[in-house]
Amino acid sequence: MIEAVTVLGQPAMRLVAPDGAQAIVLLHGAHIVSWIPAGDDERLYLSPSALAGPGQAVRGGIPVCFPQFAGRGPLPKHGFARTLAWEWVEGAERGGAAIGVLNLVSNETTRAIWPHDFEAELTLVVSGRQLDVELAVTNTGHAPFEFTAALHSYLRIDDLLKARLHGVYGLTYEDTLNDGERCHQEFDPIGFVGEIDRIYCDVKHPLELASALGRLHIDHEGLPEAVVWNPGPDKAAALPDLPDEDWRHFLCVEAGVIDTPVILAPGAEWAGRQGFAA
Numbered sequence: 001m002i003e004a005v006t007v008l009g010q011p012a013m014r015l016v017a018p019d020g021a022q023a024i025v026l027l028h029g030a031h032i033v034s035w036i037p038a039g040d041d042e043r044l045y046l047s048p049s050a051l052a053g054p055g056q057a058v059r060g061g062i063p064v065c066f067p068q069f070a071g072r073g074p075l076p077k078h079g080f081a082r083t084l085a086w087e088w089v090e091g092a093e094r095g096g097a098a099i100g101v102l103n104l105v106s107n108e109t110t111r112a113i114w115p116h117d118f119e120a121e122l123t124l125v126v127s128g129r130q131l132d133v134e135l136a137v138t139n140t141g142h143a144p145f146e147f148t149a150a151l152h153s154y155l156r157i158d159d160l161l162k163a164r165l166h167g168v169y170g171l172t173y174e175d176t177l178n179d180g181e182r183c184h185q186e187f188d189p190i191g192f193v194g195e196i197d198r199i200y201c202d203v204k205h206p207l208e209l210a211s212a213l214g215r216l217h218i219d220h221e222g223l224p225e226a227v228v229w230n231p232g233p234d235k236a237a238a239l240p241d242l243p244d245e246d247w248r249h250f251l252c253v254e255a256g257v258i259d260t261p262v263i264l265a266p267g268a269e270w271a272g273r274q275g276f277a278a
């Protein structure tokens with residue numbers, strides 16, 4: 001079943017697979033704000049103080065960062081895709097899964113910020129214990145362009161201090177809290193004491209987040225970096241759209257293409273995906 005609903009005062013679509021697995025996506029930002037695997041509880045974190053609407057970035061769920069990750073370039077932080085309205089393209093039930101497709105086509109607003117013609121498409125597929133999210137970008141213009149991107153997933157956990165992230169052993173990471181210093185991950189799993197902001201490079205294997213909510217298997221294609229972020233107590237207190245204590249209730253495990261921007265020729269298409277299995 002696919003139905004139109006209103007969430008955070010915004011038009012949204014609720015996708016329910018025949019087995020009961022469900023997800024909700026806002027048209028604003030093509031922002032997935034909820035994922036409940038079949039027979040399970042909510043697995044994404046959405047801030048109770050989240051705001052949505054033109055120009056707003058929603059705190060929680062799965063923000064789409066495009067065409068720039070973070071402040072790595074001249075564009076607004078994390079680009080503009082997360083703060084603009086996308087269009088609902090289609091919804092379908094196929095092979096036991098509920099599927100939704102949204103798109104964002106370059107227009108006057110995007111060209112004023114970034115002078116390129118493109119079509120971005122977000123596809124979500126939900127069934128059973130699985131959520132798959134794919135971002136595809138086509139260059140519809142006459143000149144090449146380059147971009148960075150990420151699916152900035154906020155994964156719900158009971159307590160950050162008790163959570164563990166598996167699968168990072170041996171990877172190189174850039175420590176954003178230390179001027180991007182490059183470090184080597186010498187142990188696995190990692191635990192958390194508060195703030196963390198790292199970009200794990202060239203991640204070839206799936207990651208796994210373990211918490212009292214259960215294990216969450218996280219894989220990716222075409223998005224070689226994994227960003228691991230939590231603001232910790234001090235930065236959380238400075239975020240107006242996050243309750244002070246809620247930093248303990250999520251970990252962002254983002255899949256991105258960041259260090260080597262994608263260069264897209266006219267007519268060419270790029271796609272990257274992040275998948276979750278509970």
Ligand SMILES: O=P(O)(O)OC[C@H]1O[C@H](O)[C@H](O)[C@@H](O)[C@@H]1O
Nearest residue numbers: 057070077078176197227229252
């Ligand atoms: O507050 P936002 O603009 O949504 O950014 C939230 C966070 O996104 C990424 O994870 C970056 O690595 C962080 O440095 C940043 O603070």
